[in-house]
Structures are given as C-alpha cells and as structure tokens.
Amino acid sequence: MNSIWTIARKELSDSLRNRWLIAIALVFATLAVGIAWFGAAASGQVGYASTPATIASLASLGIFLIPLIALLLAYDAIVGEEEGGTLLLLMTYPLSRAQLLFGKFLGHGLTLALATLIGFGVAGVAIALLVEDVAVGALAVAMLRFIISTTLLGWSFIALAYVVSVRVGEKPVAAGLALAIWFFFVLIFDLLLLGTLVASQGEFNPDLLPWLLLLNPTDIYRLLNIVAFSDGAQLSGVLSLGADLPVGPAGLWLALVLWFVIPLTGAWALFRRRRI
C-alpha cells in the first residue's frame, strides 16, 4: 500500500508542478460559469436558464473534453517510464507491476477528481450565490451527480489509456491510439449505432438495441446526467434509446464504475505479460 501511495503521490505532485491540475480546474470552472451565464442565449436572452438545461449543456461539452483530458493525462503512464529508462529501474525495486499501475491510477484519478471537484464545485457555488431564485438543493444534487459521473467518466478513459500504454513500445504510438480511442467513443460509436438502427429498418431486435448504449461510457454519462431529470424531452438521437433501457440510475452508475474497473484490470493483465 505504501508503494502505491508513493507512486500516486509523485503523479499528483507532477500534475501540480506542471499546472495540469489547476489548468483543468480553470477550464472546467470557466466552461461551467460560461454555460450557466449564456445558457439561455439561444432563446434570445442572457442569464441562467435552468439547472437541467445547464447540466445537460455541461454534459454535452464534458463528453468531448473529459475523455480527451483523461487520455492526455494518462497515455504515457507506462510507455513514458520505459522511454526514460525508469520502468526497468522501478521493476528492480520492491514494487510489483500491479502496485505501479494502481499507484499511477490513484495519482491520475485523484488529479482528475480534484480538478473536477474544484472546477465545477466553484462554478456551482458561484451559480448558487449569483443567480437569484435558483433552487439550491436541486442544484447541489445535480452538481454532485455531475461531478461524480464526470470523475467516473474520466477514470474510465484513464484506464483505457493504460491499456494502450502498457501494450505499445513508443510514446507517439500511444498518443495516436489514445486519440483513436477518443475518436471512436466520442464520435464514431453513436454514428455506428444510428447507422445500424436505420439500416436494419426495424428488424434489429428492439430489446437489444438500448443495451448497446452501455458499451460506450460517454453514452452512460449522458444518460445519467440528462435522463436524471426524467422528463425525457431533451433526449435526442441515440439517447432516445436510453428511455427504453430497463436499468435504472443504479444500473447506469454500476455500468460506469465497471467501465473503469474492467479496462484497468485488463491493463494490469497486459502489463503482467509485458517484457521489460
């Protein structure tokens, strides 16, 4: 446990030193405040629209941003150590591969969690203080749900980045594959799903289709933050499938947790087989 914390602590202090943590938090806070303030711009006025609309807009942006940040943070976790010659050295220390990998995850995961908490937390407090007649209780619940799900989404992409990082031999390759992961889950997946839906002309088993949404952590994340307001009116595109999904919020949370547990376990299994 001590070794895990030593590794995590180094990652955390690295992201403080190179100002990643503060930069991410600032981006989040700016986005959140900006969206809160200009959220109603589409309807011709400036000001706070509503908590569900704000969260929905934030989640839509988060889908693009969070995976990208997580992948950038973590893609060189193992391959970077190898290029610097420190992976070989670390493995001669009383430190197992599992401890190294989970220590890295703890460090990167904490970095992202802290940045999310600070960034969106500050924004949430600002909204609560500055916007008149906002229901603070509902806002707090929505913000908390948003922060936790954002963190979990980030963790799943950190774990996915590790799968790449333990497998490849060069940093640029890892960066390329990380971008491919982002591209696939954020842009391609929904298109594929829609395409399947249209091409099958309704012959595709309608009970199976909603489950496919669970194969993409970004869709789970969107469902969690948008469906939570339960009127369902804001669901569009593939997300409307989510309304048919027979799992409740608990199921969605579980799915999102599994989305970092499984890739992380996979990364560990691959790392164990890596030749050093």
Added chain:
Amino acid sequence: MSCFRLENVSYRYDKALVLNGIDLRLEPGEILGLFGHNGAGKTTSIKLILGLMAPSQGKVSVLDGEAGDPKISQCIGYLPENVMFYPQLTGREILAHFARLKGANLRQVPELLGQVGLDDAMDTRVKTYSKGMRQRLGLAQALLGKPRLLMLDEPTVGLDPVATADLYRLLRTLRDEGTGIVLCSHVLPGVEPYIDRAAILTDGNLKAVGDLTSLRRQANMPITLSLEPETSVAALEAVVNNAQASAGLMMRRDNGRLHVDVRSTEKMALVKTLMASGEVRDLSIYQPTLEDVYVHFIGSGGLAHRGGAQ
C-alpha cells in the same frame, strides 16, 4: 551465503538461445567484472539476477532467496546503462522518491548526493544535468538502503577521470564492507585493477571465469620480456637462443631493444639465464592485460561480434 548463484541457467527468447548453461556465482566482498561483446548475454544475465524475468532452464538464487522477491529486491542496488530519470524533478526529489520506494531512510538522500559529488546540484532540475551528473545520480540511487548486492552497468560512462577514480575507490570501500559487486564495462583497462574476478561471455556462453592470474593461465598466453642489451642486440639474441627453454620463442627487434615472448612456466628460467649472461642492461616484463585475455577468449570472431545488436 552467496550474493547470487546461477546454476546451469539458460534463457530463450523467441527460440533464440540468449544464455546457454551458465554457471556463475558471486560471494560477498567480491567485485566481479562481467565482460562480453554486445549481445553476448550480459544484460540478460543481470535481468535474471534482478528477477525481471525467469530463466527458461536452470536455477537462479539471489542472497539465499528467490530473484524478484520484494524482500530480496530491497537489498539489491542496480545502476542501469542509460537512465534519464524524470527531467522535471530535482536530483533530491528523485532520490527521495526512490528512497521511499525502497523503504530506505530519507536521511540517506542528502548524504548519498554528497557522496557522489552532487551537493551543489541537488536542488536543480535533472534536465539541466550533464551525462556524468545523471550517471552519478544513478549511482546514488543504486546505493540507497545499503545494498548487499550491487550491479553496475557501465558505471563510468560520462564520468571524468577524477570521478571515475572516486567511483572505484567507493566500490572498494563497499567491497571491503562485504558488498558483492558486479561491474559491466567495455573500458577494460579502466576496471582491470579493481576487479577480483572476471567472467567473459560470448554468444550466451560463459567462456571463462576466474581471477586475472588464472585467466592468464587458462589462456596460456605468453609473457613478453623487453630487454635492453649491454653490448648489442645480436649478442642478446644469441643468449636467448642458447637458453634451454628457447624452443619456438618469438623474438623481434624494436628500437635497439629485444622483445621475447615466453611461456609463463619458462619465464623464470629464461630470466635467470639472461641475468647470468651479463648481456642485459635493463629488463621489463609485460603480463597479458585483461584486454589481451578478453580478446583471446572472444576469439578472432570478436571483432565481427562487436557490431552486433544488443
């Protein structure tokens, strides 16, 4: 208790035999030089001892335990050949990080940095370090937690002559305190005075192992006498030719001196004859160096091997 013991160890990688039936051991208080051309199996041997991989065949025991066991790893210091460390951290931060991982006392950090001569640079970032400074940081890292087995891969790369001498002095001190040390180097004349035993690897085979005297004996290489004549080289040649043991001796003239190659067993007899003749004004004896012995064991194919990939 041996520092490590390799018993009939073989290692295969993708069917290629990287190590073939190696028997090698290191006792506490001993410096072993591990030599060989690139790709001879030095790094693989080191990785097996460090427990980074398991042998395909044979037995590796380290400090009376299993290679790679965390309790054993804690007692091993290792300096890899080319380590960049974390450029954005300072020397002190890096060493503290490794000390925590090794469970070493953090008070050792400034001490060791002082010992390797990085006092003034310990609070600057490693990206500004020269190659030699990084090497010294790597050395300090290897010494964390008072290791009982120390493995150094090309430790003198980038070090100036003074720092190199300091390093060897330090290694001697550690050896006298009972540390077993493995030294891999290509700078043979540099390490020759400091190693107790040498092991020479070629193509995954252990060609020879022993102290320099026994290696010379195994190689059966001639000793060269360089003679300055009292009167003339020709007169000296006559003396050598008349000596009993002279059959098949190599002689050559060089700058008014005579060089005679003699087998070590016959050296003293020839020297006595020469002394008795009164024809010798001055005499120097050249023993085969580690480098000569190395080249002998690597064989004529040695040059071709040197370009091999690691």
